[in-house]
Amino acid sequence: LPCPCRTSGNSDTLYKDCCFPFHNDKNILPQSPLDVLKTRYTAFAWRIPQYIIETTHPACKDFRKDKIKWARDLNRSGMFDSYDFVSLDVVGEESFNPDNDGEGFIEFKVNLKANSNSGGNIEGQDIVVQEKSRFLRTEGGGWKYAGGDVTSDVAGLENIKLNN
DSSP, X not given: OBXXXXXXXXXXXXXXXXXXXXXXXXXXXXXSHHHHHHXXXXXXXXXXXXXXXXXXXXXXXXXXXXXXXXXXXHHHTSHHHHEEEEEEEEEEEEEEETTEEEEEEEEEEEEEEEOGGGOTXXXXXXXXXXXXXXXXXXXXXXXXXXXXXXXXXXXXXXXXOSOO
């Protein structure tokens, strides 16, 4: 199967050769913010809540100690059940804090399609969510997602930060 992240620029890249090793082996850590971004996108697209949880830094406001409740919430009220993941578009290059090379940033857009679980009034609607994400290097040498500013192109929500 082709990998949903398609960040290598090649839509023929297979999942087994791209994001699968990160999802399948806890000893393989994302080595850059881009690795975290693409592997988390694929985990959202293919409903792998454990990987989302494992790659979320404790500094992130989404982080929860109760991992079972967190996984349930990802399924029920989170992105998993409400949207189909259409594509990931990285906007620009990774950047790093000049005073702290353990803090990185990347901006991206995710194209979603609202499904029947998102509410009848927006079902089928194409939605673009844009985020500038922050990532922190872990003590083990990998990287984790630490949060970001999310905006959308949905009418009435343009240029409003959605995740306050």
